[in-house]
Amino acid sequence: MxxxxxxxxxxxxxxxxxxxxxxxxxxxxxxxxxxxxxxxxxxxxxxxxxxxxxxxxxxxxxxxxxxxxxxxxxxxxxxxxxxxxxxxxxxxxxxxxxxxxxxxxxxxxxxxxxxxxxxxxxxxxxxxxxxxxxxxxxxxxxxxxxxxxxxxxxxxxxxxxxxxxxxxxxxxxxxxxxxxxxxxxxxxxxxxxxxxxxVHCYAPQYDNAIFIGGEGxxxxxxxxxxxxxxxxxxxAYIKGTFGKHPTDETNHHSCQCVYKGAIAVNQDGKRFVDESISYKLLGDACIAQPYASAFQILDHRILKSGDNSVRILDFERRLEEGLMIEAQTLEELAALIEVPVDTLIATVDQYNGYVDAGDDPDFGRRHLVHEHGALVRIDQAPFYAYPSTAAVFGTxxxxxxxxxxxxxxxxxxxxxxxxxxxxxxxxxxxxxxxxxxxxxxxxxxxxxxxxxxxxxxx
Ligand SMILES: Cc1cc2nc3c(=O)[nH]c(=O)nc-3n(C[C@H](O)[C@H](O)[C@H](O)COP(=O)(O)OP(=O)(O)OC[C@H]3O[C@@H](n4cnc5c(N)ncnc54)[C@H](O)[C@@H]3O)c2cc1C
CATH class of the missing domain: 3.50.50.60 (FAD/NAD(P)-binding domain)
Structure with a gap:
């Protein structure tokens, strides 16, 4: 035939x-x-x-x-x-x-x-x-x-x-x-x-990452x-996308609070990257952190600036689904996510200072995303943490x-x-x-x- x-x-x-x-x-x-x-x-x-x-x-x-x-x-x-x-x-x-x-x-x-x-x-x-x-x-x-x-x-x-x-x-x-x-x-x-x-032939560093894509x-x-x-x-440029919840299996999309002003911190409570760069580069940076994971830290204003019609920016839905960890203070948040309290508070304070000064000497962040948007302070309770890792959504x-x-x-x-x-x-x-x-x-x-x-x- x-x-x-x-x-x-x-x-x-x-x-x-x-x-x-x-x-x-x-x-x-x-x-x-x-x-x-x-x-x-x-x-x-x-x-x-x-x-x-x-x-x-x-x-x-x-x-x-x-x-x-x-x-x-x-x-x-x-x-x-x-x-x-x-x-x-x-x-x-x-x-x-x-x-x-x-x-x-x-x-x-x-x-x-x-x-x-x-x-x-x-x-x-x-x-x-x-x-x-x-x-x-x-x-x-x-x-x-x-x-x-x-x-x-x-x-x-x-x-x-x-x-x-x-x-x-x-x-x-x-x-x-x-x-x-x-x-x-x-x-x-x-x-x-x-x-x-x-994938291992080209990107062995992602051997243990989450892979999501068409079955065929x-x-x-x-x-x-x-x-x-x-x-x-x-x-040589296969990369994971930053912002995938490490354990949730109901929602396979990434969540990009960083592009509305959140910072990314590792398990030590420290920033490790300019959060405005491509989420593939954020993926590489994240996978190199302890346990290959991080938290996006945001406040109420940033949460509200999400867009529920765009899957990667639907922060409130993640909150409703119980994926976003919420606390009234940064101290409480640090305790909930088990990162050192003093370090997380110092990281956020320092970042807010950089926003006020218009200069981030640590990582050079100037915008919310790429060349777009002015940075915002993280200071309006409640505070939130979104657990994040890098997932390979495509090659x-x-x-x-x-x-x-x-x-x-x-x-x-x-x-x-x-x-x-x-x-x-x-x-x-x-x-x-x-x-x-x-x-x-x-x-x-x-x-x-x-x-x-x-x-x-x-
Ligand atoms: C969770 C997730 C979120 C993403 N979000 C975005 C986004 O918002 N924006 C964006 O730009 N990109 C995004 N991407 C990437 C984007 O979806 C893909 O790169 C794009 O859809 C690829 O389209 P395609 O038609 O090339 O391949 P696919 O849509 O994957 O289609 C390929 C088809 O070929 C079939 N096939 C394979 N081999 C054979 C064969 N031998 N014979 C017959 N059929 C075969 C497969 O079964 C499949 O149906 C995302 C990917 C994922 C997984």
Whole structure:
């Protein structure tokens, strides 16, 4: 029962369905393979934050953002280790993708927030499961997209005559078969955070971390492409995200009180980092602390400045769930979390002094997050502590691609017929991470990759 189509898409997360819908809207047929019994991968588990700049929502909220500022922030947060041409590709196609999502019916939340790596509020917030299901439904409704569930791509099929990737071998209910794509294959199979062995190869320091992500995300696409000689990038920058509660299993999201003014202290009651930096870098700093854990310390004013519509900023919900530890005084709080009382009080006093003086000589913190927001004192009871560790939510590294999303081999040549988008690729993030740029890159690069591949059929 071999099958043929215009484009084979491997993986039914955000990247896969943006690719499929774009291809269908452009008049092409797609077969999308999803190996799990449900589509959605990490996309549906995510916090639903997408990074766009210069949108109508930002203008209406009086936020002065621009594609140039987005470009500069992405480069800066990635410590210039990211691929400039790929960052340009993200920036050039992001507003169009925002419009594409809106046109498909995706609803963005009313508030805009600033988070990791952002100089201005540019988190555009969605219900991620609703978004993926909607895009899937829209794609299938075109009549041009076939989704094969519980069907795993196994290997890439190459035409021996010209070494072009022309399809995949797959296994599903009907056994083993081949799906061929006239324009080739687009890998949107996600990262590999559910493959402990593979993560260990690149980031052994995270061996004991918590791993959260789509169950099927074990690196299939990465390895299929590597078999053909594909190059990789950003592998050295796998990092955990700071702010995951170490023991709570009901809520898998991180909580970023630090980006509204909290400080992070270790088990000794001492600060250890500039809390405004990317939460991936905070993750590295946290994992190096005793017991690989910390507490975010905040007061009532900071608690109230959270945003319950954005999962990573819904502080009050954490309080209601009993995850946030509350006390009327810092002395009581220190006793509850078992850190030395005198040290915690001295740490908070000293920090408040730094806020007043506008100078943090210890860690150089100047803003709430990245270049955004003025620091606030921690002095209004009640006080709170949020236990936090670093959890690996994704690998954010992988196949090297060019700015048309062609997969590049170890000698710098494009592998003909092979494209990749979403978390399976490296190159966009570099050394750290801007909130919203991973869902952003799945949506943006999914569309760009589909168009790039299908250009061959015109
Ligand atoms: C808890 C959490 C919170 C997050 N929050 C955010 C956020 O707020 N903002 C943000 O930008 N990013 C966030 N991320 C990261 C983001 O969700 C992912 O990077 C992004 O969704 C990846 O999309 P994708 O389409 O590339 O992959 P996925 O959505 O993971 O989809 C990949 C799909 O491919 C399938 N697949 C794998 N191998 C095969 C195969 N061999 N054959 C067929 N199918 C296969 C998988 O089963 C899966 O369904 C978060 C991640 C997590 C886990």
């Amino acid at each position: 071999d099958m043929q189509t215009d484009l084979v898409v491997v993986g039914g997360g955000l990247a896969g369905f943006c690719a499929a819908l774009q291809a269908a809207q452009d008049g092409y047929e797609v077969i999308l393979l999803e190996k799990q019994s449900e589509t959605g991968g990490s996309s549906v588990l995510s916090g639903g934050c997408l990074a766009f700049a210069g949108t109508d929502m930002q203008r209406e909220a009086g936020i002065d953002d621009s594609p140039e500022l987005l470009f500069n922030d992405l480069r800066e947060v990635g410590k210039y280790e990211n691929d400039e041409s790929l960052v340009r590709c993200y920036v050039a196609n992001q507003l169009d993708t925002y419009a594409f999502l809106k046109q498909a019916g995706v609803k963005f939340g009313a508030t805009l927030e600033a988070s990791s790596g952002q100089s201005v509020p540019r988190v555009h917030n969605v219900d991620p499961a609703d978004m993926v299901r909607l895009l899937q439904a829209r794609a299938v409704a075109t009549g041009k997209v076939t989704v094969l569930m519980q069907t795993a791509a196994q290997r890439l099929v190459v035409d021996p005559a010209d070494s072009r990737v022309v399809g995949v071998t797959a296994t599903g209910d009907a056994g083993k078969f081949v799906v061929r794509g006239r324009a080739g294959v687009l890998l949107t199979s996600g990262g590999f955070c559910r493959n402990a062995e593979l 995300n074990v690196g299939d696409g990465l390895r299929m492409a590597q078999k053909l000689g594909a190059d990789t990038c950003d592998m 954010y590294c992988g196949l090297r691609v060019d700015d048309t999303l062609r997969v590049i081999d170890v000698f710098g040549d494009a592998l003909p017929g092979l494209y990749a988008a979403g978390e399976v690729i490296g190159g966009l993030h570099g050394a750290a991470y801007m909130t919203g740029s991973s869902l952003g890159k799945a949506a943006i690069f999914g569309r760009v990759a589909a168009r790039s591949a299908l250009a061959a059929l015109k």
